[in-house]
Amino acid sequence: MFKKILIANRGEIAVRIIRACKELGIKTVAVYSKADRDSYHRMLADEAVCIGEASSIDSYLYIPNIISACELTKAEAIHPGYGFLSENQNFVEICQAHGIKFIGPSLTTMLSMSDKAMAKKLAKDAGVPVLPGSEGALKDSAQARMIADEIGYPVIIKASFGGGGKGMRIANTGDEVEYYFEIAQNEALSSFGNSDVYIEKFVTNPKHVEIQILGDGKGNAVYLYERDCSVQRKHQKLVEESPCIVLNNKQRLEISKAARDLAAMIKYEGAGTLEFLFENNNFYFMEMNTRLQVEHPVTEMVCGIDLVKEQILIACGEHKGLDQNNIIQKGHAIECRINAEDAFNGFLPDAGKIEELLIPGGFNIRVDTFVYTGFTIPSHYDSMIAKLIVYGKDREEAILKMKSALSEFKVEGISTTIPFHIKIMENSEFLSGKYTTRLLEQNI
Ligand code: MV4
Helix, strand or coil, X not given: CCCEEEECCCHHHHHHHHHHHHHCCCEEEEEEEHHHCCCHHHHHCCEXXXXXXXXXHHCCCCHHHHHHXXXXXCCCEEECCCCCCCCCHHHHHHHHHCCCEECCCCHHHXXXXXXXXXXXXXXXXXXXXXXXXXXXXXXXXXXXXXXXXXXXXXXXXXXCCCECCECCEEECCHHHHHHHHHHHHHHHHHHXXXXXXXXXXXXXXXXXXXXXXXXXXXXXXXEEEEEEEEEEEXXXXXXXXXXXXXCXXXXXXXXXXXXXXXXXXXXXXXXXXXXXXXXXXXXXXXXXXXXXXXXXXHHHHHHCCCHHHHHHHHHCCCCCCCCHHHCCCCCEEEEEEEECEEXXXXXXXXXXXXXXXXXXXXXXXXXXXXXXXXXXXXXXXXXXXXXXXXXXXXHHHHHHHHHHHHHHCEEECCCCCHHHHHHHHHCHHHHHCCCCCCHHHHCC
């Protein structure tokens, strides 16, 4: 087992990872920026190293200082959390060169999945359903138009190295394809440093369903079922739940097994997520996230498995073996992301001092956070200040529990998305479970 792990992250996820380490008897090293001096993750860790200025570029993304902190404290492994360096291939290579274990997939796995067009090819090879479209990157706008004419409109042009919705263009005609092709290429180049784009059929009103998997890096993988992440605004998820209640068991198993097969085929190591679109009872693979995700607790609650502990056990090679028979999805979990934003004013971020904080509690209510009464939220980072996760025997109980917990949750001094979440929990489309990614643009 590792003796000491450095957590290359901040906020609630740093706290979450430190807790898992403590339970495994592993010493922890926090890194923090000058803006995070009073942050909870710094206080909780056994050791803490300041890695630079407030701006992420100069601290949480600054590889030399993170490696130095690791060598200084003799930490053997780095957990990257999500965001920041979690999917940075350069960082994985540098960790390797310094003899530090990166807790996550291998460099080659990360490389193949970072190219979405290549990931789609691999998925197809593993028997995972994908949308019709170009095989790999497009050569020119004429080729784009030809393929679009073949598969039919609407189509979507996507950046091969994109993700999270950036650099996507929807085209309804051949002229639009030709017109958007260059725009998409330029946007891809300026956003992701690579101009490759690919094209596929556009699904107009899908659910965003993803499958959590764990792999041992030797070709064995298990699935931990699905999360419905369709409540999004501008590609930011707001609410996630498991199970996705519109799936029947046959569909659930089919898609879970397909995801597991892809993970096994690429000898995936650690925790990963395969994103799918779901419409008219069909699944289509989108991309794979090679990191722990924000919404992982939803899966933890329904499967009763600590995903961060699993990641650590797999990374240190002491895992007793992944067994699908031990993974049973039971009950219903919902997560609401509590952001320091004014939902009724364009979701404008609202940094500042938390004058008073009252955290809800009770049976099967979990709050993952790093803020406390008197804490000043730095303006330099993500606006998420807490995740409220509830578990119930069924969806109805989970929703009632969520409403009750949201009404208990008091954050004074700043605006939060709590009132907005209460509205979602009362929305008829949400209550029906049939809501799609267009819920927020069409309702609320
Ligand atoms: C799509 C799609 C429909 N058809 N691809 C969004 C983020 C990225 N992971 C992929 N995304 C989508 N890809 C095809 N072929 C719909 C989305 C999508 C979306 C698109 C536009 C505006 C909001 C959206 C919300 C969720 C998913």
